[in-house]
Amino acid sequence: MPQQRSPEPERKRGTSTPPRDKDTPWHAEAVCRRDEAGLFFAPSKEPTAARLSREDAAKRVCADCPVRVECREHALVQPEPYGVWGGLTAAERRVLLARRRRRAVTTAR
Ligand code: SF4
Numbered sequence: 001m002p003q004q005r006s007p008e009p010e011r012k013r014g015t016s017t018p019p020r021d022k023d024t025p026w027h028a029e030a031v032c033r034r035d036e037a038g039l040f041f042a043p044s045k046e047p048t049a050a051r052l053s054r055e056d057a058a059k060r061v062c063a064d065c066p067v068r069v070e071c072r073e074h075a076l077v078q079p080e081p082y083g084v085w086g087g088l089t090a091a092e093r094r095v096l097l098a099r100r101r102r103r104a105v106t107t108a109r
Pocket of ligand 1: 029040061066068069072
C-alpha cells in the first residue's frame with residue numbers, strides 16, 4: 001500500500017516469513033508504510049531515466065514485502081491508477097488487467 005513511506009530494513013530473500021495474523025489488515029504489514037524516499041509515486045515532470053530508476057528501487061522493496069500479493073490485488077481491483085503497488089508499475093498493471101479482461105471474455109464464450 002504505497003503511501004508516504006520509506007523502506008524499512010529489508011528482509012533477506014528466500015527466508016520464510018511468519019504467518020500473518022488474518023485479523024490484521026494487510027497494509028499494516030506494508031514495508032513501504034512511510035515512503036520518505038518517495039520511491040513509489042512519481043514527482044511531476046520526472047525524466048524517464050529517473051522514473052525507471054525510481055521504479056526499480058520501489059520494486060526491490062516490494063520484492064521482499066510480506067503483503068505483496070494482497071497489495072497487488074488491491075491495486076488491480078481498485079484499480080489504482082498511479083504508483084508502484086505490489087511490485088508493478090501503473091503501466092504493468094494496465095497490461096495485466098487487459099489480459100485478465102481478455103481471458104474473462106474468452107472463457108465466457
Ligand atoms: S508490495 Fe510494495 S507497494 Fe505493496 S505494500 Fe509492499 S512494499 Fe508497499
